[in-house]
Amino acid sequence: MLSEKLKFKQLSSKLIMDEKKLSRKVVEAYERSKDQKIAFIKDSDFNLLGLNQQQDCLLITGKRKISAWAFLDTQIVQDAIRLAVLIRNFADVSIGDIVTIEKVTPVAGERVILKPIEEIIPGISSRIVEYIPFSMKENPLVIGERVWYTFDGTMFVFDVVGIRPQNAGAILVTKDTRFEIEQRSSS
Structure with a gap:
């Protein structure tokens, strides 16, 4: 059972750190989200993190921590997270940097x-x-x-x-x- 779980974990994403945290590459967010505390992730990341609503909350850790509402993005590339410039600035990350994301329940x-x-x-x-x-x-x-x-x-x-x-x-x-x-x- 343990080896099957480990295999699934390795196959589901190269960047999985553990069952509750993921590492993702930062990509540019949509212009319409520039002043909002939202992050866009793939549906597979929603499942891996145990998110069950369109607006569950993420803790995003770059050089600094920031929280944001999680939104589903069907157009996002694999192993990425879309963050607006304001969120990137306050997390102290740039496009191409790797951040850790995890579900938090405020x-x-x-x-x-x-x-x-x-x-x-x-x-x-x-x-x-x-x-x-x-x-x-x-x-x-x-x-x-x-x-x-x-x-x-x-x-x-x-x-x-x-x-x-x-x-x-x-x-x-x-x-x-x-x-x-x-x-x-x-x-």
Whole structure:
């Protein structure tokens, strides 16, 4: 039984790491998805990862982690994943790089702790915390992910340094999710 399982695993894809993680080559996404947290994969990858809905969530690990909704793509080349430029930038990968993908099931997020990558003008943090949930609502987040928010024409970039519940692999931002901004340490 074990040898049959191993044979199936080897035959199903050259880039399988284990039963729950796949390595895939990054290719360009469709223009229409450029500002969305979505990733396109083949139907065989849906099956291998145990995805059963059109919008299950993926944890994508390049040089950084990012979460995205999984969408089926019947036109994609084998062993590839379509990622838009924004997702590639925040995962710190380029076209042709290899990323690891795995299924995660986000739970309703209670709290998200963000750390700005650049100093924020005092007083702006409270306004950002007030409005950021609306821009991220219904999106998944994972610890280590880099997120962005545009406020008054300025883009602010943050690292997700904490989530609650803490034992969740990913959270889903809801209307009840609370955000905090951790101050940057002086260096």
